[in-house]
Amino acid sequence: MMLKYEIKKVFSRTGGKISLFLLVFLLLLTCYFATSISYVNEKGESENGYRAVQKLRQAKKEWAGLLDDEKLRAVLTENARINAMPEGQAENNVTLSNITYGRKQGFSDISSLISHAFADGFREYDYYKADSLCAEQAGNFYPNRIRLLRDWLYDEAKDQFSETEKTWIIAQYEALETPYIYDYSDGWQQLFEFSPTIIMITMLVLGYLVSGIFSNEFSLKADSVFYSSVYGRNKAVSAKVKAGICITTTLYFIMILLYTVIVLLYLGADSMNHPIQISWKNWKTFYNLTFGQEYLLIVMGGYIGCLFISLLTMFISAKTKSSILAVIVPFILVFLPSFVSFFQSSVVNKILGLLPDRLLQISTAINYFDLYSIGQTVVPAIPILFLLYGILSIALMPVIYLEYKQKQLG
Amino acid sequence: MELKMNTLTKEFQTLRAVNGISYTMHNGVYGLLGVNGAGKTTLMRMLCTLMKPDSGSITWNGVDIFKLDGEYRKLLGYLPQEFGFYPEFSVYDYLMYIASIKGLRPTTAKKRIETLLSQVGMSKARNKKMKKLSGGMKRRVGIAQAMLNDPKILILDEPTAGLDPNERIRFRNLISELSEDRMVLLSTHIVSDIEYIANEILLMKDGSLTLSGTAEEIIASIPEKIWNCTVFKSEISNYMKQYKISNIKTVADGAQLRVISLESPCEHAVLESATLEDAFLYYFGEKAEVNEYDAEI
Numbered sequence: 001m002m003l004k005y006e007i008k009k010v011f012s013r014t015g016g017k018i019s020l021f022l023l024v025f026l027l028l029l030t031c032y033f034a035t036s037i038s039y040v041n042e043k044g045e046s047e048n049g050y051r052a053v054q055k056l057r058q059a060k061k062e063w064a065g066l067l068d069d070e071k072l073r074a075v076l077t078e079n080a081r082i083n084a085m086p087e088g089q090a091e092n093n094v095t096l097s098n099i100t101y102g103r104k105q106g107f108s109d110i111s112s113l114i115s116h117a118f119a120d121g122f123r124e125y126d127y128y129k130a131d132s133l134c135a136e137q138a139g140n141f142y143p144n145r146i147r148l149l150r151d152w153l154y155d156e157a158k159d160q161f162s163e164t165e166k167t168w169i170i171a172q173y174e175a176l177e178t179p180y181i182y183d184y185s186d187g188w189q190q191l192f193e194f195s196p197t198i199i200m201i202t203m204l205v206l207g208y209l210v211s212g213i214f215s216n217e218f219s220l221k222a223d224s225v226f227y228s229s230v231y232g233r234n235k236a237v238s239a240k241v242k243a244g245i246c247i248t249t250t251l252y253f254i255m256i257l258l259y260t261v262i263v264l265l266y267l268g269a270d271s272m273n274h275p276i277q278i279s280w281k282n283w284k285t286f287y288n289l290t291f292g293q294e295y296l297l298i299v300m301g302g303y304i305g306c307l308f309i310s311l312l313t314m315f316i317s318a319k320t321k322s323s324i325l326a327v328i329v330p331f332i333l334v335f336l337p338s339f340v341s342f343f344q345s346s347v348v349n350k351i352l353g354l355l356p357d358r359l360l361q362i363s364t365a366i367n368y369f370d371l372y373s374i375g376q377t378v379v380p381a382i383p384i385l386f387l388l389y390g391i392l393s394i395a396l397m398p399v400i401y402l403e404y405k406q407k408q409l410g
Numbered sequence: 411m412e413l414k415m416n417t418l419t420k421e422f423q424t425l426r427a428v429n430g431i432s433y434t435m436h437n438g439v440y441g442l443l444g445v446n447g448a449g450k451t452t453l454m455r456m457l458c459t460l461m462k463p464d465s466g467s468i469t470w471n472g473v474d475i476f477k478l479d480g481e482y483r484k485l486l487g488y489l490p491q492e493f494g495f496y497p498e499f500s501v502y503d504y505l506m507y508i509a510s511i512k513g514l515r516p517t518t519a520k521k522r523i524e525t526l527l528s529q530v531g532m533s534k535a536r537n538k539k540m541k542k543l544s545g546g547m548k549r550r551v552g553i554a555q556a557m558l559n560d561p562k563i564l565i566l567d568e569p570t571a572g573l574d575p576n577e578r579i580r581f582r583n584l585i586s587e588l589s590e591d592r593m594v595l596l597s598t599h600i601v602s603d604i605e606y607i608a609n610e611i612l613l614m615k616d617g618s619l620t621l622s623g624t625a626e627e628i629i630a631s632i633p634e635k636i637w638n639c640t641v642f643k644s645e646i647s648n649y650m651k652q653y654k655i656s657n658i659k660t661v662a663d664g665a666q667l668r669v670i671s672l673e674s675p676c677e678h679a680v681l682e683s684a685t686l687e688d689a690f691l692y693y694f695g696e697k698a699e700v701n702e703y704d705a706e707i
Contacts, residue, residue: 001516005507012498221494225555228458228488229511230480236511409460 441604
């Protein structure tokens with residue numbers, strides 16, 4: 001019963017109700033942007049909406065299957081054939097360029113991968129690279145991925161990683177099973193693209209909601225009755241901690257579930273078991289995962305991040321008796337790293353790589369080359385983040401309880 | 411049942427709010443009387459385990475209340491001077507929540523709330539939001555929450571503060587009704603709040619208990635006499651400089667003064683019997699809310 005009323009306290013406030021409406025509005029807005037995919041028809045005109053998604057999906061599905069030399073050769077051949085058409089020859093004509101683009105939509109994902117694989121350097125990207133390649137070069141597609149990495153590691157990034165780390169990254173690249181299986185994956189890609197937005201929005205609203213759980217007893221002058229009650233220094237305090245965890249967990253998973261269902265129902269969930277490297281955004285990542293695995297990582301990372309920041313907010317609320325100070329915490333943790341990242345140095349990067357905001361944006365963090373060496377063991381950032389903030393979250397629970405339980409009233 | 415304070419002291423920076431108080435309470439109503447800033451609230455907050463004393467101890471049947479922890483708070487009902495609540499909660503929800511942190515099971519809590527709401531005359535307002543209640547209604551909910559666990563020790567800090575005279579009388583009667591078989595400590599700076607209901611009155615000044623006893627004993631302890639005399643209005647200020655005046659009443663041909671003095675202050679002064687109000691003035695050197703006192707008599 002205590003837990004029920006603690007939760008009721010949070011949502012009975014006008015601010016609590018407004019937060020929920022805001023959350024629903026921002027969820028719908030994010031879903032709108034995430035599902036905004038256009039299809040270019042044979043006239044070079046952009047089409048939007050569900051039918052456009054279906055057309056694009058159909059076009060890409062025609063290229064689904066093993067992404068082997070044969071498929072790559074077919075892509076390069078088809079690309080050359082389209083380029084050779086009168087519309088493909090036209091320069092400075094937007095409509096004709098759009099018609100050409102429309103014809104290439106089906107294999108645009110594979111073209112993007114080719115642009116990465118045949119770039120002049122690991123950090124280069126040439127959008128038109130496929131136009132300059134001949135079908136016979138297709139065989140270098142997978143070896144090039146490893147070659148470019150190796151060149152980068154031993155040249156441009158030679159001081160950035162230890163020898164063990166370099167070996168570990170190359171081994172990760174080599175461990176990835178090839179040839180990839182290609183399929184339409186826009187649903188997952190869009191879902192991942194906007195996942196940091198939805199998770200950060202949820203986090204900020206959660207921060208606001210839980211910031212008053214402890215401090216409001218003081219600001220409302222309800223502390224005397226609370227602490228003079230039989231459970232005021234034990235069960236009632238743990239009910240507050242539980243309420244914070246309960247609100248965080250429930251709201252977070254409701255938001256994620258709604259976001260996932262809306263986006264994937266609209267865009268499709270194809271490629272769940274295919275490697276994330278078939279998306280040009282994840283071409284370079286050393287995390288060998290499928291889309292389904294990355295999704296779980298994003299969801300669980302976001303949850304651990306939200307839980308940790310919620311608990312930290314509650315701790316500050318309990319310690320300082322101030323909701324305002326407490327509510328600032330999530331903002332600092334989410335936005336400060338963006339400002340600090342201007343100071344480029346390996347030490348700063350190492351620290352930034354372990355800040356909790358990374359957990360809220362796993363889809364981005366998965367592309368960072370954040371590695372930590374303990375002796376000869378190389379550990380990438382994401383498992384460390386999970387472990388570190390999982391432990392800190394569990395540790396914070398009794399700390400908050402003890403902090404609030406022992407309060408002396410002035 | 412014995413609540414004992416042993417040389418209890420509490421300091422806030424340079425201010426000694428409670429200064430070596432020793433006192434033992436049993437069943438009955440105890441009125442803690444003192445001017446604002448006398449240390450009443452600090453003393454009560456220590457009795458409610460909200461703050462620890464700097465020195466001294468409080469024991470319940472011989473055991474330190476801070477060691478008893480929840481076992482002691484189970485016996486406690488407290489209405490603080492500044493009674494805070496959750497503004498968006500209905501009266502019923504508020505009481506249900508307090509019942510839960512007081513360890514009442516939901517079914518017991520529901521029955522108890524119905525009884526108390528009826529007792530404090532709030533049954534019809536049970537679904538009203540707390541923020542919509544008048545000052546008097548809030549206080550009535552305050553006393554209901556303090557009574558939820560049927561406490562053996564009921565501590566009420568200035569329960570009538572801010573109430574109009576009618577509400578105050580009603581509240582006083584309610585406390586009297588609820589005081590059976592328990593220990594009630596009620597602090598106030600308004601003499602009439604406790605004059606008729608307290609079995610024992612404690613006078614508190616500058617953090618110390620200066621006097622305790624029944625109303626009659628405290629009145630009898632005044633070493634001076636009470637005189638009633640009528641003077642010209644122009645003479646009032648002279649009398650006020652010379653004597654402690656416990657009441658001034660304007661009459662047709664001047665003003666009727668109630669003077670505390672060993673000797674007759676004027677020629678036609680009439681000797682009167684002392685009241686607790688006079689004792690308050692005598693011991694604290696200032697008048698106690700005379701206007702409110704007048705309104706009731």
